[in-house]
Amino acid sequence: MELPLHLAWSGLRTFGLDDEKLLLGMYRIVLTMGLRGDCLQFLDGGLLVAHWPRLRKMVGRGVRSAWEDAFPVLCPRGCQAAA
Template sequence: MDAYGSGHEDTAEREASASSRWGPALGQLPTSLTELAGPAGGFVDLPLRLAWSGLRTFDLGDDRLLLGMYRIVLTTGLREDCLQFLDGGLLVSHWPRLRKMVGRGVRTAWEDAFPALRPRTGQAAA
């Protein structure tokens, strides 16, 4: 028994054993990055349910727009949205910047599920 009484779990243990409420549930992620077969170029129109507060058409040739679209899909999209709108190769190549644009829950869920997204030794982990 600790100072808080019997049945109290240490906060760090509880947080480590539960997924973040701010990140996707494990079942919402694709099983592999190769499943992400979204467009690798051109223009993409996101549905209103994803891009409800502004720009809905994204030119994937513009890195700023591509990163913005990926951030929207990663943070608000469902598994089907990830499969439809994200490209695995683009996700991996842009992840060092994207990981700073999404919340900790999203970043942790994706990096835990896909080791290819984890920062390499010497790369700052934000």
């Protein structure tokens, strides 16, 4: 997968999705820098849910909260009660 320059302007742009480290790096870039269209184009819901426990530690609190608020399936058990 190749990200456009407006997302990956300072380094690696091509990501092998069969490599978990590269997949997580690409998802972190899209989650933190991407616009709605980028998220729709480059993120897969099933992969996002599967890798969210690790991804949520890789993004800032604001990004994590925004995604978990918008998609409760991402929210770890009990985080709704803590909010």
